Amino acid sequence: MTGRMRRVNESVRQVLAEAVPELKDPRIGLVTETGVETTPDLRHATVYVSVLGSSRKRAATLAAHGLLQGRLARELRMKRTPQLTFEYDPSVERGVRMTQLIDELAPDDPHAGDD
DSSP, X not given: OOHHHHHHXXXXXXXXXXXXXXXXXXXXXXXXXXEEEEOTTSSEEEEEEEEESOHHHHHHHHHOOHHHHHHXXXXXXXXXXXXXXXXXXXXXXXXXXXXXXXXXXSOOOTTTTOO
């Protein structure tokens, strides 16, 4: 990946990270943008998101991208604004689950971590 593509991906992620909290839709869950991959021709961008909440909130969150597309077009000065596609990224959810499993297996040692 070129430096230019990394900058474009980071710019798209930053604009979306600022715009998502401003959405006033109760159907949308707690969203974290975990990454963006833009095609070299800048026509499409896949946004990977982690959504905490029910599967219904996850589906509603992934469908609510029209407002974000407009915000991206306004804030990024690009010849072509990428068409956004959202994909669920389960890595955060998996990490939380792994932490829970480790906590369940770890003995309750009050001196753990004391050096």
